[in-house]
Amino acid sequence: MTSHGIAGKVAVVAMGCTRFGERWDSSVDDLLLEATTECLESLPGVTKDDVDAYWLGTLGSGQSGLTLSRALCTEGKPVTRIENYCATGSEAFRNACYAVAAGAYDVVMAVGVEKLKDSGFSGLLRADPPGDGTAAELSLTAPAAFSLLDPAYCAKYGVHPDEMREAMTHVAWKNHQNGSRNPKAQFRSPVPKETIAAAPNVAGRLGVFDCSGVSDGAACALIVPAERARDYTDAPMYVKALSLVAGSARGSMDSAYDFTSFPEVVRSARDAYLQAGIDHPSGQLSLAEVHDCFTPTEIVLMEDLGFSDDGRAWKDVLAGDFDADGRFPVNPDGGLKSFGHPVGASGLRMLYEAWLQLRGQAGHRQVPGAHTALTHNLGGRPGGCVSFVSIVGNKAGTR
Amino acid sequence: MTHALTGYAAYLPRYRLAGADIGLPRGDRVVASFDEDSTTMAVAAAAAAVDGHGLPRSLYFATSSPAYADKTNAAAIHSALGLAHEAFVTDMCGTGRSAFAAWRAAATTGGLAVAADVRVGRPGSPDEKLGGDGAAALLFGEGPGIAEVLETTSCTSEFLDRWRSPTSLAGQQWEERFGAERYGQLVVAAVQRTLDQAGMTGADHVVLTCPNSAIVKRAETLVKGEKSTVTSPIGFAGAADSSIALCAVLDAADAGQTILVVSAVDGCDTLLLRTTGQLPEARQPLAVSRQRAGGLPVSHLTYLSWRGLVEVEPPRRPEPDRPAAPPSSRAENWKFGLTGSRCGQCGFAHLPPARVCRGCGATDRMTAVPVASMGGIVSTHTIDHLAYSPSPPVVQAVIDVDGGGRCTFEIADAEPERLAVSSRVKFTFRRLFTAGGIHNYFWKARLDD
Numbered sequence: 001m002t003s004h005g006i007a008g009k010v011a012v013v014a015m016g017c018t019r020f021g022e023r024w025d026s027s028v029d030d031l032l033l034e035a036t037t038e039c040l041e042s043l044p045g046v047t048k049d050d051v052d053a054y055w056l057g058t059l060g061s062g063q064s065g066l067t068l069s070r071a072l073c074t075e076g077k078p079v080t081r082i083e084n085y086c087a088t089g090s091e092a093f094r095n096a097c098y099a100v101a102a103g104a105y106d107v108v109m110a111v112g113v114e115k116l117k118d119s120g121f122s123g124l125l126r127a128d129p130p131g132d133g134t135a136a137e138l139s140l141t142a143p144a145a146f147s148l149l150d151p152a153y154c155a156k157y158g159v160h161p162d163e164m165r166e167a168m169t170h171v172a173w174k175n176h177q178n179g180s181r182n183p184k185a186q187f188r189s190p191v192p193k194e195t196i197a198a199a200p201n202v203a204g205r206l207g208v209f210d211c212s213g214v215s216d217g218a219a220c221a222l223i224v225p226a227e228r229a230r231d232y233t234d235a236p237m238y239v240k241a242l243s244l245v246a247g248s249a250r251g252s253m254d255s256a257y258d259f260t261s262f263p264e265v266v267r268s269a270r271d272a273y274l275q276a277g278i279d280h281p282s283g284q285l286s287l288a289e290v291h292d293c294f295t296p297t298e299i300v301l302m303e304d305l306g307f308s309d310d311g312r313a314w315k316d317v318l319a320g321d322f323d324a325d326g327r328f329p330v331n332p333d334g335g336l337k338s339f340g341h342p343v344g345a346s347g348l349r350m351l352y353e354a355w356l357q358l359r360g361q362a363g364h365r366q367v368p369g370a371h372t373a374l375t376h377n378l379g380g381r382p383g384g385c386v387s388f389v390s391i392v393g394n395k396a397g398t399r
Numbered sequence: 400m401t402h403a404l405t406g407y408a409a410y411l412p413r414y415r416l417a418g419a420d421i422g423l424p425r426g427d428r429v430v431a432s433f434d435e436d437s438t439t440m441a442v443a444a445a446a447a448a449v450d451g452h453g454l455p456r457s458l459y460f461a462t463s464s465p466a467y468a469d470k471t472n473a474a475a476i477h478s479a480l481g482l483a484h485e486a487f488v489t490d491m492c493g494t495g496r497s498a499f500a501a502w503r504a505a506a507t508t509g510g511l512a513v514a515a516d517v518r519v520g521r522p523g524s525p526d527e528k529l530g531g532d533g534a535a536a537l538l539f540g541e542g543p544g545i546a547e548v549l550e551t552t553s554c555t556s557e558f559l560d561r562w563r564s565p566t567s568l569a570g571q572q573w574e575e576r577f578g579a580e581r582y583g584q585l586v587v588a589a590v591q592r593t594l595d596q597a598g599m600t601g602a603d604h605v606v607l608t609c610p611n612s613a614i615v616k617r618a619e620t621l622v623k624g625e626k627s628t629v630t631s632p633i634g635f636a637g638a639a640d641s642s643i644a645l646c647a648v649l650d651a652a653d654a655g656q657t658i659l660v661v662s663a664v665d666g667c668d669t670l671l672l673r674t675t676g677q678l679p680e681a682r683q684p685l686a687v688s689r690q691r692a693g694g695l696p697v698s699h700l701t702y703l704s705w706r707g708l709v710e711v712e713p714p715r716r717p718e719p720d721r722p723a724a725p726p727s728s729r730a731e732n733w734k735f736g737l738t739g740s741r742c743g744q745c746g747f748a749h750l751p752p753a754r755v756c757r758g759c760g761a762t763d764r765m766t767a768v769p770v771a772s773m774g775g776i777v778s779t780h781t782i783d784h785l786a787y788s789p790s791p792p793v794v795q796a797v798i799d800v801d802g803g804g805r806c807t808f809e810i811a812d813a814e815p816e817r818l819a820v821s822s823r824v825k826f827t828f829r830r831l832f833t834a835g836g837i838h839n840y841f842w843k844a845r846l847d848d
Contacts, residue, residue: 122715122785132730133722133831133839134751136807140795141716144783148797152779155820204781250757253749253806255799259779 003243005275006101008398011229011236012221014039014046017352020217020339021186028061028115029071031218035345036072036111039220043232048072051222052105054079057092057112058344060127068111085379086293087244088112090347090388093221094242100223112349113218114342123214124343136252137381142293143211145381147204149296152259157311165205167314168295169196172209174323175292175331179338181364186215186340210295215340219348221355226396235359237351240372240399241275241391243268249384257383264387265304265378272374272389273306277399281306282328285391286370287357289350291378292335302330305376305389324365332357332365347388350375358394371395402509403544404672408447408683409535409646410440410515411633413812415694416702421528429633430697431517431532432812433705433790434829434843437462438472440534440639441515442479442828446772447683448536449480449511455538457510458488459501463637464517465492466830466838468565475840476513478735479828481769495608495664498638499553502670505539506548512537516637519706521569522699529612531633535642545649545681546658546672550597554589555666556581561610568707572611579613582663583621586614589667590622593659597671601625602659604648608640609663622661627651632687647687654678693848695812705790716787721835732767737826737842739804740765748804768804770826774847775800777822782815789832798824798844811843823847 016039018031026034040046056068056079065079084091089112096110119125123141131138137145154164173193179185191209199207222232229236247264251257269281278284290305292298302313307328308321316322322330333339333353336346354373356362362370372393379386412435415427431440441460449455458480460473473488482488487510491497501512515534520526560578563570572578586607594600605624608631609615615630622628631640632647641662648658652674660670703709722734732738733751740752747758748768755762780796794813799805810818811827824844831839 119717120715121717125717128720130720130723130726132726132734133719134730134734134841136795136809138719139783139786139788139793139809139831140781140807141783141785143785144781144793144795147781148779151820201782202785203783248757253753253757253804254747255778255803255805257805259797 003271003275005241006097007240007275008238008396009101009226010097010223011226011238012351012355012392013224013229013232013236014042014222015220015352015355017184017219017349018217019184020215020342020349022117023216024117026216028067028113031113031115031216032068032071032111035218035220036109039222043222046232048074051077051107051109053077053099053108055082055092055096055108055110056080057082057088057110057347058114059083059085059088060125061113061115061344085386086291086341086343087347087377087379087386087388088344089219089349090375090377090390091244093348093351093390094244094388096223097239097242100225106224106228108223109220110223110348111218111220112344112347114344115216116214116342117216141203142381143206144203146294146297147206148259148382149300150205153296153300156258156260159314164314165197167299167317168210169193170317171292171295171298172196172337175335175337178324178332178365179334182334182338185334185338186213187338206294212293212336213340215342217339217342217345217349219345219352221348221351235394237355237358237392237394238396239390240393241272241389243271243275243389244386245271246386247384251383259382261300262304262378262382262385262387264385265301265376268387268389269305272391276391278391281374285328285372285374287329287332287367288374288376289331289333289335289353290376292331292337293341293378297378298330301376305374329367332362332367347375347377350377351390351392354392358392402506402539403542403548404537404546405540405542405544406448406452406538406681407536407646407649408444409533409643409687409690410443410447411533411687411690412440413693413695414697416699417696420699422523423528427694428528429531429533429691430702434811434831435517436466436830436838437464437515437517437534438466438475439828439830439840440532441476441513441536444515444534444536445476445480445511445513448538450772452538452540454480454482455509455511456483456486457505457508458482458486459491459504459510459512460489461491461497461501461512461514461638462516463492463494463497465490475735478731479771481736493638495610495638495640495662496668498642499662499668502537503551505537509540512539514639514642516639518635518637519568522703522708524569525612526569529634531631531636533633533636533643534639535646537642537645543677544675545678546674548670549657549673550593550671551669552589552593552596553666553668554585556585557665575611575613578611582609582611582614583617585667586621586661586663589669590659590661593669593671599657602671603656604629604652604658606641606644606648606658606660608644610635614663624659626656632691643687646683649678650682650686650688652678695814701790714785714787714791716785719787719832719834721837722839734841736769737771738767738769741768741803746803748800750800750804750806770800770804771842773801774823774825775844777818777820777824778805779820780810780818794818796824796844808842808844811845814846817846
């Protein structure tokens with residue numbers, strides 16, 4: 001497979017991100033306006049009229065580009081609506097970047113939005129095409145599908161279920177700890193480990209605190225050609241790598257698949273590291289924002305993204321390696337755990353934290369000297385998923 | 400009647416209502432699970448009865464609790480059994496007489512007579528207390544049979560003992576003593592006529608079934624078998640009652656013995672059989688008594704919610720969409736027949752079937768792989784407390800099928816504490832849920848005990 005990447009070609013020069021949470025008083029239009037206004041107002045003299053094209057990511061909070069063009073009242077601009085499961089926000093960003101890299105437009109905005117709290121139901125809703133009623137996903141919820149990672153991981157690596165429980169608890173504890181320092185997070189209180197471990201089960205051994213929250217939110221990025229970035233800001237964020245892999249879902253049918261890894265993540269990470277010239281991820285990167293939809297997901301991702309050796313992530317997690325003050329901070333903003341997971345917005349929310357960190361604007365959460373960040377977004381379930389990886393840095397150039 | 404009985408099997412569901420909950424002095428009541436209906440139980444009985452035989456070319460399905468009206472329920476049974484496209488299948492909906500009609504038809508043409516019923520009574524009613532849910536199938540064909548049909552007689556009489564509005568869940572009964580008086584005369588006369596025609600003075604085994612429980616109580620007084628007199632082994636099972644009782648007798652009868660089946664429903668039908676030397680080698684794998692002995696407890700409240708007699712709080716999840724007709728039809732072999740595909744190039748098995756191989760990428764090199772009668776092992780499993788289900792929580796397992804192939808299935812009759820990695824499972828045809836008036840039939844896995 002050829003994947004040239006677009007390292008050195010585009011940069012982010014402004015971003016916006018709403019407070020995530022139960023935004024009972026805000027509509028989808030309100031959230032779109034809030035995020036894009038923050039973004040554009042950060043650049044004096046730049047208005048929505050300067051944006052040549054928009055990419056809008058949303059799973060179910062609207063259809064077509066009209067969702068954005070109506071809300072912002074953009075006139076005569078191309079707006080593309082994107083959906084790619086839980087990687088939807090990242091996909092809007094990736095495709096917007098390609099439009100700039102291709103030279104089609106000079107200024108492009110990627111926007112992601114999702115309003116989950118209006119449905120009245122728990123968790124994500126599916127909008128499946130008419131079917132034969134036999135698909136396992138129809139009855140098995142996301143927490144149940146991801147709960148399969150826990151016993152499988154224990155069995156493969158000989159981890160005692162109590163040790164795995166401690167590691168899962170640590171992930172939730174760490175991300176809530178980080179989120180408590182983030183004014184835009186849905187949950188802004190630390191949660192004691194005892195509370196996390198004692199929560200009633202939702203699916204398998206996953207308790208409420210092992211699952212990401214359900215929230216509303218929006219986030220956006222303004223993208224320009226890299227060589228024009230400094231016309232807008234002294235501290236642009238340069239795109240080093242973008243990768244997306246959609247699996248064949250072979251794992252769902254293959255007895256050789258053991259539910260301890262996401263092959264799609266391994267592939268997308270390998271692609272991204274090649275594009276960005278990275279061979280020692282946790283040494284060369286400053287931080288990572290990863291898709292912690294459920295606590296065992298984050299543990300497995302540490303291995304699939306190359307931050308831990310296979311079978312070691314649970315130990316590294318417990319050793320505090322990925323804590324805010326650890327060797328390699330993961331989800332310093334609080335992750336999906338603290339932000340909830342408004343699907344279309346999450347990928348851009350991750351990039352927003354990278355943006356703040358790389359510009360030294362993350363306040364109490366600041367990772368000292370942060371220069372390069374990875375964001376990772378996952379959609380689907382073990383056995384068949386889409387995986388997105390980006391690498392962004394605060395230095396110009398291809399590496 | 401030109402065909403002999405060549406195979407038989409009964410299916411009793413696993414769940415049991417405690418006698419103490421429904422006013423029985425002892426014992427319990429056999430009840431179908433929330434995901435079972437007359438169609439799914441008929442599939443279970445029919446699959447066991449035809450196992451080891453050629454597939455029947457006719458199927459007659461008797462029930463008083465059809466899952467659908469205006470649609471042939473036997474068509475789903477046909478599809479689940481993988482019968483030939485050219486097979487004739489039909490419903491015979493009504494009463495215990497419908498089962499007799501199915502026997503007579505199957506004995507005439509050859510084929511399978513399958514009867515199944517879910518008997519619903521209002522809380523506190525005799526039907527709740529004294530009924531039972533189950534199914535049984537009798538296979539008729541050209542010998543060597545396990546029993547030959549010697550005689551059959553019928554008589555009909557119009558009177559009100561039991562009745563039910565087609566739109567009502569539970570039925571009604573006149574003062575029981577009235578029906579008992581009528582049925583008593585009918586039974587005695589029909590038995591005498593049968594024995595006279597056969598030139599016999601009695602039968603070794605008598606099966607007497609009747610929706611009037613006073614007749615069942617007096618069975619031995621009315622007509623006594625020389626070796627046994629059997630009534631319904633699980634309580635009155637509607638259209639399936641006589642079939643289940645006959646299966647119980649076939650489980651125990653010796654070669655060369657006579658069995659007189661007497662079914663008194665709006666008249667009286669009899670069937671006189673003589674077992675052959677084939678019977679002892681061709682009994683059903685799991686005797687009725689063994690199926691009756693096992694069981695899983697279900698609380699009265701949960702049971703009432705299964706039957707729609709109380710409405711419990713649903714999970715805070717949307718109800719599923721109804722299955723759509725065209726995709727269900729296109730996927731008939733998968734949805735009803737549990738048939739996947741295997742790549743002719745690399746051997747990778749696909750459940751559900753696929754055209755492009757996930758192992759090697761070859762297109763349209765597939766052959767069909769039926770797995771319904773195979774077993775498998777649990778690769779991993781989980782309990783989902785959030786998912787929508789008519790009876791939460793949902794227990795699901797990733798199953799590796801013997802001979803290749805993997806798929807995720809719901810676990811039927813789940814006992815989560817007994818489910819483990821490497822547990823052996825079999826497949827069972829169930830109704831996942833009903834949405835928009837459409838029953839979503841598909842297969843589940845269940846522990847293979």
